[in-house]
Amino acid sequence: MKPMITAFADSPDKGEGHARDMRVRWALEEVGQPYDVRLRSMKELKEPEHLALNPFGSIPTYEEGSLSLFESGSIVLHIAGSNPGLLPIEPDSRARAITWMFAALNTVEPPIVEREAFMLLENDTNWFDERMPILEGNVRKRLAELSASLGESDWLDGEFTAGDLLMVTVLRRLEASNIPEGPNILEEYPNLSAYVARGKSRPAFERAFADQLAVFSGGR
Amino acid sequence: MKPMITAFADSPDKGEGHARDMRVRWALEEVGQPYDVRLRSMKELKEPEHLALNPFGSIPTYEEGSLSLFESGSIVLHIAGSNPGLLPIEPDSRARAITWMFAALNTVEPPIVEREAFMLLENDTNWFDERMPILEGNVRKRLAELSASLGESDWLDGEFTAGDLLMVTVLRRLEASNIPEGPNILEEYPNLSAYVARGKSRPAFERAFADQLAVFSGGR
Numbered sequence: 001m002k003p004m005i006t007a008f009a010d011s012p013d014k015g016e017g018h019a020r021d022m023r024v025r026w027a028l029e030e031v032g033q034p035y036d037v038r039l040r041s042m043k044e045l046k047e048p049e050h051l052a053l054n055p056f057g058s059i060p061t062y063e064e065g066s067l068s069l070f071e072s073g074s075i076v077l078h079i080a081g082s083n084p085g086l087l088p089i090e091p092d093s094r095a096r097a098i099t100w101m102f103a104a105l106n107t108v109e110p111p112i113v114e115r116e117a118f119m120l121l122e123n124d125t126n127w128f129d130e131r132m133p134i135l136e137g138n139v140r141k142r143l144a145e146l147s148a149s150l151g152e153s154d155w156l157d158g159e160f161t162a163g164d165l166l167m168v169t170v171l172r173r174l175e176a177s178n179i180p181e182g183p184n185i186l187e188e189y190p191n192l193s194a195y196v197a198r199g200k201s202r203p204a205f206e207r208a209f210a211d212q213l214a215v216f217s218g219g220r
Numbered sequence: 221m222k223p224m225i226t227a228f229a230d231s232p233d234k235g236e237g238h239a240r241d242m243r244v245r246w247a248l249e250e251v252g253q254p255y256d257v258r259l260r261s262m263k264e265l266k267e268p269e270h271l272a273l274n275p276f277g278s279i280p281t282y283e284e285g286s287l288s289l290f291e292s293g294s295i296v297l298h299i300a301g302s303n304p305g306l307l308p309i310e311p312d313s314r315a316r317a318i319t320w321m322f323a324a325l326n327t328v329e330p331p332i333v334e335r336e337a338f339m340l341l342e343n344d345t346n347w348f349d350e351r352m353p354i355l356e357g358n359v360r361k362r363l364a365e366l367s368a369s370l371g372e373s374d375w376l377d378g379e380f381t382a383g384d385l386l387m388v389t390v391l392r393r394l395e396a397s398n399i400p401e402g403p404n405i406l407e408e409y410p411n412l413s414a415y416v417a418r419g420k421s422r423p424a425f426e427r428a429f430a431d432q433l434a435v436f437s438g439g440r
Contacts, residue, residue, distance in 0.1 A: 051368075055365050055366065055368065055369035056323070056327050056362065056365045056366075057365065058327075066312055067311075067312045067315060067316075068316075069315055069316065069319045070319055070323070071319050071322035071323050071326060071327065072322075073322040073326055074315070074318050074319040074321070074322040074323075075319075077318060077322075078315050078318070091287075092286055092287045095287060095289055095294070095298050096287075096288075096289065098294050098297060098298070099289045099290055099291050099294040099295075101294070102291035102292075102293040102294040102297075102325065103276070103290070103291050103294075105322065105325065105326045106291060106293055106325045106326060106329070107276050107278075107291065109326070110330045110333065110334075113330065114330070114334055122351075125347070125350075126347075127345070127346075127347035127350075127351070130345075130347075131342075131347070142276065145275050145276050145277065146275065146276075148271075148275065149275035
């Protein structure tokens with residue numbers, strides 16, 4: 001039986017793949033697991049049927065037999081834990097890969113999302129110019145630390161893992177074209193830019209990207 | 221062999237237990253695992269010895285034999301996965317408990333931390349009064365959704381799990397006395413207030429709290 005995920009019926013980023021179903025699609029493609037997609041309008045997300053799947057009214061959700069999950073990080077961890085390919089077998093390496101999953105979502109993503117939301121929602125305020133450097137500084141702090149840790153390695157800790165998968169999706173938010181202004185901070189860290197490009201060139205990423213784009217293009 | 225964690229030598233919250241070592245201490249107490257603590261000054265956190273344990277220069281870290289982890293969520297998950305008591309055995313329930321761990325850290329915590337940082341760092345700006353309601357609104361949105369999901373239950377999904385442990389630590393940040401002004405938003409949701417109180421009354425929480433307070437009081 002194929003798992004069922006939910007995704008936005010109307011992609012807010014016009015198919016750039018920054019919605020969080022992209023992470024789950026990518027993970028499913030990496031492990032070779034076919035899946036079905038149920039599209040939800042913004043209105044449907046706040047209705048009881050969807051809130052029963054995700055009390056925070058967002059996507060993605062994941063249904064597989066009797067199991068129902070939300071939170072993209074948790075869904076990716078479930079997929080990675082149930083299939084070979086996204087987590088090392090050796091226990092220490094496996095625990096470290098999971099550490100990078102949490103680092104992506106709890107340490108690196110929050111300042112990136114805070115800056116993005118500020119640029120989208122407060123770009124016409126009279127405090128925009130003064131606050132923006134603070135938020136850029138918060139992002140740069142984390143990117144500098146991450147860049148130093150990655151060094152010249154291809155991936156964060158040995159082979160590609162679910163930690164890299166989440167980190168790449170978090171970092172590529174900095175490339176979103178819906179951000180009205182501001183520098184491309186990612187380009188200031190060439191090894192991180194190359195890291196994101198490396199992730200995006202994986203065939204599983206490309207398949208997942210094409211599938212989410214097809215929703216926006218009306219092909220699905 | 222006892223695991224070793226790191227914690228702040230100088231508690232920024234004067235022993236109120238909002239630093240993220242509290243989560244790890246609580247988890248270790250819940251499973252009955254004794255541990256050692258290495259205290260780090262703010263300066264030491266940015267030195268190579270500590271950055272080798274955590275590239276983001278923060279606490280807590282966790283060392284156990286050959287294993288070295290960072291990120292409080294990952295450490296709690298490792299403890300919960302290696303010992304009985306913090307995750308259900310039944311696979312679906314276990315995956316749902318892990319979903320709540322990610323929900324605590326990736327959906328509920330970010331707006332709470334963003335509001336807290338704003339109150340601490342920007343309370344003397346001329347945009348403070350205008351922005352504050354936006355950030356309070358973001359917190360209330362998540363608390364309202366969480367409150368509706370919890371309902372009259374004691375815990376988020378059946379028995380107490382690592383998901384509850386993290387959620388309680390996230391919510392009790394709203395009680396921090398170092399926030400210079402503003403309403404206690406948590407009290408607006410009586411079932412969430414009772415939920416946090418329920419977590420704090422667990423003997424394992426009380427032991428962990430006393431141990432981190434002893435650091436501030438000079439007793440450790």
